[in-house]
Amino acid sequence: MDLLFVTGNEGKLAEARAILGEIQGIDLDLPEIQDIDARKIIEAKLAEAVKTQPGSFIVEDTSLYLDGLNGLPGPLIKWFMKTVGNEGLAKMAEAFANTGCEARVVIGYADGDGKAEFFEGSFRGTIVPPRGDNGFGWDPIFQPEGYDKTFAEFTQEEKNTVSMRRIAFEKLRKHLVINR
Amino acid sequence: MDLLFVTGNEGKLAEARAILGEIQGIDLDLPEIQDIDARKIIEAKLAEAVKTQPGSFIVEDTSLYLDGLNGLPGPLIKWFMKTVGNEGLAKMAEAFANTGCEARVVIGYADGDGKAEFFEGSFRGTIVPPRGDNGFGWDPIFQPEGYDKTFAEFTQEEKNTVSMRRIAFEKLRKHLVINR
Numbered sequence: 414m415d416l417l418f419v420t421g422n423e424g425k426l427a428e429a430r431a432i433l434g435e436i437q438g439i440d441l442d443l444p445e446i447q448d449i450d451a452r453k454i455i456e457a458k459l460a461e462a463v464k465t466q467p468g469s470f471i472v473e474d475t476s477l478y479l480d481g482l483n484g485l486p487g488p489l490i491k492w493f494m495k496t497v498g499n500e501g502l503a504k505m506a507e508a509f510a511n512t513g514c515e516a517r518v519v520i521g522y523a524d525g526d527g528k529a530e531f532f533e534g535s536f537r538g539t540i541v542p543p544r545g546d547n548g549f550g551w552d553p554i555f556q557p558e559g560y561d562k563t564f565a566e567f568t569q570e571e572k573n574t575v576s577m578r579r580i581a582f583e584k585l586r587k588h589l590v591i592n593r
Numbered sequence: 594m595d596l597l598f599v600t601g602n603e604g605k606l607a608e609a610r611a612i613l614g615e616i617q618g619i620d621l622d623l624p625e626i627q628d629i630d631a632r633k634i635i636e637a638k639l640a641e642a643v644k645t646q647p648g649s650f651i652v653e654d655t656s657l658y659l660d661g662l663n664g665l666p667g668p669l670i671k672w673f674m675k676t677v678g679n680e681g682l683a684k685m686a687e688a689f690a691n692t693g694c695e696a697r698v699v700i701g702y703a704d705g706d707g708k709a710e711f712f713e714g715s716f717r718g719t720i721v722p723p724r725g726d727n728g729f730g731w732d733p734i735f736q737p738e739g740y741d742k743t744f745a746e747f748t749q750e751e752k753n754t755v756s757m758r759r760i761a762f763e764k765l766r767k768h769l770v771i772n773r
Contacts, residue, residue, distance in 0.1 A: 444637065445627045449672050457624065483676040489669055492629050496663040501689070508688030509681070 414525065415468035419443065419458065425473065425578065432582040433589070441465060443472070449487040451476055455521035456529045469524040471585070473578070476519075477502075477551050479540060481511030490551065499543040499554045506540035514540050516555055518577040520585055532588065534580030548572065594705065595648035599623065599638065605653065605758065612762040613769070621645060623652070629667040631656055635701035636709045649704040651765070653758070656699075657682075657731050659720060661691030670731065679723040679734045686720035694720050696735055698757040700765055712768065714760030728752065 418429050421440040430436050443458040451474040462470040476488045482505065486493040493502055506512045517535040536557045543553035545565030552564035557575060564572065573579075598609050601620040610616050623638040631654040642650040656668045662685065666673040673682055686692045697715040716737045723733035725745030732744035737755060744752065753759075 444624060447625045447627050447669065447672065449676065482681070485672065485676045489627065489672060492627065492665065492669060496629065496665045497689075501662070504688055505685060508684055509677075 416471070417462075417466075417468045418471040418473075419462055420473065428576065428578055429471070429582055432579065432586050436471075447489075449484050449489060451488045451517070451519040452521065452529070452531055454488050455519060455531070459521050459523040459529050460527055463523055463525065463527040467525060469522065472521045473581075474519045474521075475578070476517055477555065478515045478517065479506055479509075479511070480513035480515075481506055481509030494550060499551060502551065503540055503542050503554050512540045514538050514555070516557070516577060518581045520578075520581045522585055522588070530588065532581045532584035534577035534582075534584070536575065536577055596651070597642075597646075597648045598651040598653075599642055600653065608756065608758055609651070609762055612759065612766050616651075619650075627669075629664050629669060631668045631697070631699040632701065632709070632711055634668050635699060635711070639701050639703040639709050640707055643703055643705065643707040647705060649702065652701045653761075654699045654701075655758070656697055657735065658695045658697065659686055659689075659691070660693035660695075661686055661689030674730060679731060682731065683720055683722050683734050692720045694718055694735070696737070696757060698761045700758075700761045702765055702768070710768065712761045712764035714757035714762075714764070716755065716757055 416436045417439045418426055418436050419439055419441050420426055426438040441462060443461045446454055446457045448454050455472045455474055458472045459470055474488055477490050478484050478487050515535055515537055517533060520532045521529045523529045538555050538557040540554050541556045545553050545563045548565045556563045596616045597619045598606055598616050599619055599621050600606055606618040621642060623641050626634055626637045628634050635652045635654055638652045639650055654668055657670050658664050658667050695715055695717055697713060700712045701709045703709045718735050718737040720734050721736045724743045725733050728745045736743045
């Protein structure tokens, strides 16, 4: 049965392929429901994805959770970026006197029956005023624990060594090896 | 053709009925997509609603937009309430040195063909530290322009006189009178 990764991002597809081997990218425009629980959002997408064609599907979510905001923005990060941006997020962390945060990739996997299983990779870190020009999105304000650089100050090579996505995909790979 | 208001809230249904006359409530659990534009969210709900049965459908959204946050939380207000709550929202307004805001009800109407039309009622106001015990949700932090009380300090009778929902429904009523 085909293994299909729902993404329009070639970089993410390459990262998944390096770990899972034979995998196809499929650029479906699936509805994204409102929730701060990434699993609920992924579950709803997988339920739609399995209707489109036979196969096993993978859906991925990358989110940033601020300790001081009790889990916001989480999967709603996109709307924070569009409105207040990195400066605004850093200002919020400061106003709530808590710069602790977690960056988390969740991968959902569903074979033909549509039942989702989840695999995660995460890093604890600190929200800092924006620094650095590499990467994208909230990379400039996320400084992972144990480093004095933000993700936007990492080189691509350095970033590969701390990939949350790779960790999540490794977990999925082990699951597939055992269950197939 | 039946006029169906998608809501599980008897108070909102009564408010709509007082203006539109014959109208039925229907408690559909429609998927709520991520967006900070209420119209997009309503449009997606109406597209699903018209599939369930013949009729004309009404979907309503009530949101709070903070000037300092460039439109956040807007229709994502539910997740802000669940995480940082009224105290957190007031703290954000303060941190961004801008307590201006707008409370807005948007009503979407679609007859059988599913094409949505929109009708709005809104109030400008100020975000204040929580005060008052009436109402619900963000009522304690919303002080409408021209008043020295928050919505949570209004009596139900006073609140009826400043209903954004009524304004929006009146606009829909005029539209239906002209077009039916």
